[in-house]
Amino acid sequence: MLKELQDIGLSENEAKVYLASLELGPATADQLAKQAKIKRPTTYVQIKSLMDVGLMSTYEEGKKTFFAPESPELLKRLLSKQREAVDARERDLSTFLPELIRQFEGAGERPVVRFFSGKEGLVAMREEILRVQEKELLVIFSDDNLAKIFSEKERDEYSTERERRGIRSRLIYTRTGGATKYDELLSKSPTNARYISSDKCSISADVIIYDNKIAYMSTQSRIFGVVLEDANIAVTMRSLFEQVWESAGK
Secondary structure, eight states, X not given: OHHHHHHTTOOHHHHXXXXXXXXXXXXXXXXXXXXXXXOHHHXXXXXXXXXXXXXXXXXXXXXXXXEEEOOTTHHHHHHHHHHHHHHHHHHHHHHHHHHHHHHHHHTOOOXXXXXXXXXXXXHHHHHHHTTOSSSEEEEEEEHHHHHHHSOHHHHHHHHHHHXXXXXXXXXXXXXXXXXXGGGGGGGSTTEEEEEOOTTTOOOSEEEEEETTEEEEEEOSSSOEEEEEEOHHHHHHXXXXXXXXXXXXHO
């Protein structure tokens, strides 16, 4: 019952000493320390703590001091006191919470950054991206690097699901061997793709801009992803994308 006693508020050592006391009945500190398997000085500290909450008592017999357990029924009182303390803290919080919220809202918008690890992390990111609100993705990626992580079947399934959800996308990509792989996408709605030579634009991490978020996917050596949510940064990244898009079109 060690864990159960900890769950209702006793520390690990308090629980050990109280259980030892229940097993032994009235006992000396040495006996309790031995039964609880903790050091004697520590036992004294726990005994005092248990006495403070009414779970142990003490008495003298001859020249020895004995410590005895009180009824476990008193644990209910311990829980009641804890509830009272929580209620008091909740009342205290309600008095200054409005001021904290006012300060939080007055501090301006805060960027949110989340990290994803490994291929499974990238899969989770891709699933989130498919929940885009504005139904448009702006993507910059290396086709060669992406092919090392996701099979052609996985990539086709993702594109099919994106189109099923009515999500438009514009792709800027590099690829060894030129632009032939995505020629069919140029005439296929809702996807539009433009190839850019790696000599003009070296891409070693994929970038997806959607809503007010930017997803970065590292697809070389260490595979991980980062999603940054910030309206101002998203606006800047969209502007940069348009510049590269126009350059790729020429």
